[in-house]
Each structure stands twice: as structure tokens, then as C-alpha cells.
Amino acid sequence: MSILELDNVHAYYGKIHALKGVSLRVEQGEIVTLIGGNGAGKTTTLRTICALMRPTVGSVIFEGEDLSRYKPSALASRGIAMVPEGRGVFAKMTVLENLEMGAFHRKDKEIDADIERIYDLFPRLRERRTQLAGTMSGGEQQMLAMGRAMMSRPHLLLLDEPSMGLAPVLVEAIFSTIVDINKQGTTVLLVEQNALMSLEIANRGYVLQTGEIVLSDDARALKQNEMIQKVYLGIE
Amino acid sequence: MTLSQRLKETDWIDVILWLFRAVIIILIVVGIVRKLFFGAGVAYSTKDWLDFITSGLSQGGLYALIALGYTMVYGVLFMINFAHGEFFMSGAMTSAILVGATLDSTGFLDSQPLISIILLIFVSVLTSMVVALLTERIAYRPLRRAPRLVPLITAIGASFFWQNLFRGFFGSAVKPYPVPESLEGRVNIMGFDFLKVRIVVLIASIIALIALYLFVQKTRTGKAIRAVAEDKDVATLMGIDVDRTIAITFAVGAFMAGIAAVLWGMTFKQVNFTMGFVPGIKAFTAAVLGGIGSIPGAALGGFFLGLIEAVGPPLILEGLNLPGVHQLKDVIAFTLLVLVLIFRPQGILGEKMAEKKA
Numbered sequence: 001m002s003i004l005e006l007d008n009v010h011a012y013y014g015k016i017h018a019l020k021g022v023s024l025r026v027e028q029g030e031i032v033t034l035i036g037g038n039g040a041g042k043t044t045t046l047r048t049i050c051a052l053m054r055p056t057v058g059s060v061i062f063e064g065e066d067l068s069r070y071k072p073s074a075l076a077s078r079g080i081a082m083v084p085e086g087r088g089v090f091a092k093m094t095v096l097e098n099l100e101m102g103a104f105h106r107k108d109k110e111i112d113a114d115i116e117r118i119y120d121l122f123p124r125l126r127e128r129r130t131q132l133a134g135t136m137s138g139g140e141q142q143m144l145a146m147g148r149a150m151m152s153r154p155h156l157l158l159l160d161e162p163s164m165g166l167a168p169v170l171v172e173a174i175f176s177t178i179v180d181i182n183k184q185g186t187t188v189l190l191v192e193q194n195a196l197m198s199l200e201i202a203n204r205g206y207v208l209q210t211g212e213i214v215l216s217d218d219a220r221a222l223k224q225n226e227m228i229q230k231v232y233l234g235i236e
Numbered sequence: 237m238t239l240s241q242r243l244k245e246t247d248w249i250d251v252i253l254w255l256f257r258a259v260i261i262i263l264i265v266v267g268i269v270r271k272l273f274f275g276a277g278v279a280y281s282t283k284d285w286l287d288f289i290t291s292g293l294s295q296g297g298l299y300a301l302i303a304l305g306y307t308m309v310y311g312v313l314f315m316i317n318f319a320h321g322e323f324f325m326s327g328a329m330t331s332a333i334l335v336g337a338t339l340d341s342t343g344f345l346d347s348q349p350l351i352s353i354i355l356l357i358f359v360s361v362l363t364s365m366v367v368a369l370l371t372e373r374i375a376y377r378p379l380r381r382a383p384r385l386v387p388l389i390t391a392i393g394a395s396f397f398w399q400n401l402f403r404g405f406f407g408s409a410v411k412p413y414p415v416p417e418s419l420e421g422r423v424n425i426m427g428f429d430f431l432k433v434r435i436v437v438l439i440a441s442i443i444a445l446i447a448l449y450l451f452v453q454k455t456r457t458g459k460a461i462r463a464v465a466e467d468k469d470v471a472t473l474m475g476i477d478v479d480r481t482i483a484i485t486f487a488v489g490a491f492m493a494g495i496a497a498v499l500w501g502m503t504f505k506q507v508n509f510t511m512g513f514v515p516g517i518k519a520f521t522a523a524v525l526g527g528i529g530s531i532p533g534a535a536l537g538g539f540f541l542g543l544i545e546a547v548g549p550p551l552i553l554e555g556l557n558l559p560g561v562h563q564l565k566d567v568i569a570f571t572l573l574v575l576v577l578i579f580r581p582q583g584i585l586g587e588k589m590a591e592k593k594a
Contacts, residue, residue: 050473052469072472073477075475088467088469088470088473090466090470101463101471101474104460104463104474
């Protein structure tokens, strides 16, 4: 059974028909990437999965359950976490408070232990735990947003353009962390404009163009695909 | 650069604003100097000045308590809740008429002042919170996605609704607010006489402000309120129920207004269905003054406004030989509002509006 399945999802962004029948699957344990240019509907797809937007037609099935039954705020405890575009850290809260917010829905006693695990994953966050998140660099904020998402112990982690605005060396670090997180058992759906990097770490990929999936294949096969090479990898 | 070039590049609005600023500063300085060094106006004793300051600060504490409701609701919704003054009024009237009158006539008020005050606060806070939650649920929540002007007008409508509803319940006459005998008169602290009620109100409002600050900073619910204020979508992703958190924010603001209502009643000893309007507008001024959206800003703005209202007329206006200066405290308050809006729209502690995500 797939962990996530979108079936013929249509969604509107205001009056714009942003998703025109998107169908995709993510299997347990995979890294799946969704690539596409500006305005292709990548962020809308993720927002629809998190129920921040509702599909007008079609369904989002997570672990066998239709998500339309859930309130948007119930999805964190259901096992979905997202690192939003532009990171979305709480700028006026400290690093520690941001991490605590990630565990907002949890009532267990292992929250402090999990914070330590996040600090081990991103030692920079430990150094800066009492600092306001808004005063940190873009890379540090990205680490914080990922750490915060992991605090909810997600089964499925959605990442919206984690490489945006970061220096190449930081992008490398962020992507290798994504691989680590995935190896520890979290399924990842990665939305990227940086197709080269994301196809490098993904098992499979989907290509989204103006609200429609135009191509889907193994990541390796996609890298060899002529259209992908031309449009997204810049190889002539 | 020649003079003519320089003249051409001058923005005349800026020049007028600079002149305006200069005139205000000169007036303030002249007023204070004439008062302090040339003895213009009435000669006040030290006791009088201490009264001005303590009554100003305790009044400021009340403004601060009410201002919190404006600033917190603005923080989560970017909306000025002009019905907030009615949340305050509803608590004051209900506690005075349903409980206060009985406490007073049975003599319980004077024999057990502390229990009586706690009872009054309980009823006042409960009423304010119920009125606030009903307003939020019925008048504001259905309009959450409407353009910003719509909830603003609805708020004014809600304000009229509550005023007239309470007039219907309790009549339009001015009713007395019960004050325990032990709060009447003056108390001697370190050789100076103070009005008891002013000191009690000042201390109570400071305690309430600190409690609220700790609530927002330290508790789970407080953190949820801050998260919703920063980003509703991301707060939802964290598993925070945004609608519920907004309702809680209204309730917390009303809680503080309910406390302020009892303290206000004990200070001015009377209630009426229109009593929410002026304190509401003043507290809104205080919130803008401190920087709307900021909780420490609301507290600071409240105390600042209260103090300048009390000390400004005798200190500045009398020095300018104005007649009837103590009637002019509202002029000071709203002049201050206009000055802040012109020269520092973000308030004392606020951040620039452009940085806020609407």
C-alpha cells in the first residue's frame, strides 16, 4: 500500500485552475521528487496534501485514509509534516521554542530527548537554541524548519524547495541530511526547482507542468530524459 | 548645490511636518519652563503632584489592561476590534448590578472586602469573556476571509448592539459601583499620603500584566497564540487549531478587560451602558502608542498615556496660560495619537507595518 496517493486532484488558487488532475503515489520509505518550473503547481500540490487547501475534485489518500475527513490541524498528529516554502520559521520565537512548536500535538515524555536528537543532527541549532529564529541565516533557518518538522515524528515529510536561496555548499548539506532522515525511516516527498540535486537523491520523480503531471519515472531514467535535460538540467 | 536647486528638491510635506514637530516641542518646553521656573498657573504642593502621578499611573494601568485586548486581537487577526470597549462595559455593569448592589445592601462588601472583590472580578470576567466569545463566533468568524474593512464595520455594529442590549437589561441611568469602605480615603506610605484606591488599582494592574506576559511567554496556549500571530498556515501545520486559538485570544483579552472593569468601577464609583466607549478609544490609543501587536508595547503605552493625561495639563498646559486645563486631558490623549500616527506609525515598541504579513 502506498503511504500517499493523489488521485485526479483538481485545485483552484483563487480563480486560477492550479492543479488539473494530478495523480501521484509515494511508497513507504521512498524519496520522491516533484520537479517543475515556477507556477507549475508544486506548492499547491503540497498545500493540498496538508489540507491547507482542499481539492475541488479528486482525493488525497494517506496510509489508506481519505484526508478530507481530517481538520487541517489534525494532520500533524496523523503523521504528515511539511517544511514550507521560504522555511516558515517563527521569527519571533527562539530556536528551542520553534522546535517545541513542532511537537505541539505530542503529549509523550520523549520530546526533550527528540530535541537532543535534532541538536545532534544540526549542531548549529544547539549553539543557537536561545536565539530568535528571525535573526539567523537562511541556511540555519532551513535547518530549524527541518528540525521542527522532524519534531512531530512524521511518517511522511514534505519539503518545499529546501534549496531556495542557499549557497551551494549548504544545499549539499541540506540534501545529505534529507538522505539521512530518509534512511532513519521517514518517507520524503521533495519539491524542487533544483532538478539536478533532487534527482540525485530521489528514487522516483514526477514532472509537473502548468498543473499537470507530464512525466514520471525512476530518478535515474529522468536524468537521462532528453526533455528533462533540456528544460530542467540546462544540458543542451 | 545652489539654493534654487535645493528648493526644487525639497518635499514641502516634510517641511510642514518638521515645522509642526518644532512647534509642538517648543510649546512643551515653554509650558514646562514657565510652570516650573516662573510659577505660572496654580501653585501645587508636593502632595498634589504625587496625586497627579499616582492617579496617572493607576489610570495608565487600566488603559494597559484594556489595551491588551486590542493589541492581542490585532496580533492574530490584523483587525481593530472596536467592540472591545463593550466587553469592558459588560463586565462592569453586570458585576455592579447583579452582584455589587446585593453585596453592598447586605453589608457583606464592608465586612468581607477581599471575598467581595474576588466575587465582583469573577462575575465581571465571566461576562466579558462570554460577550467576547459570542462576538467572535457570530460577528467575526464568518467574515474571516472578507476584505479588512468588513470586520471593522462589523465591530462598530457589534459595539452598538452590546451597548443597546445592556441598556435594555439594566436601564440607561447611571448606577453606583460598590466600593468597600476599606478602600476609601488615603493611606500613608513613607511619609506621603496616597489615595488608597489608586494604589490598589495600580498594584493589581501590574500583577495582572505580569501574569498575562508569563501566560503568553511560557504556557502552551500562549505559545500557540504567538505562533498564530506569526503565521496561521505554519501554525496549522504544527497541529494548532487556528480558529480555537483566535477564540482563546479574544477570551484572554476580555479576561483582562473584565479585571479592568472592576478596578475602573472602584475608581470612578459608577457605571453606565456608554462607559465602554471612551476607555475603549483611550486604550486603543495606548495600544497604538506602544506599537499595536506588541504586548509590552500595550503596557508601556497605557502607562505613558495615563501619566501624560494626568501630569500633562498641570505641567505643560497651565504653563501656556490655557484655561480649564484639567478638562483638556482628552485633547492631550488624542493629540498624542495623531502625533504618533504622523511621526512614528509603528509606535514605541512596534515594528514597521511593512514587515507584517497581512
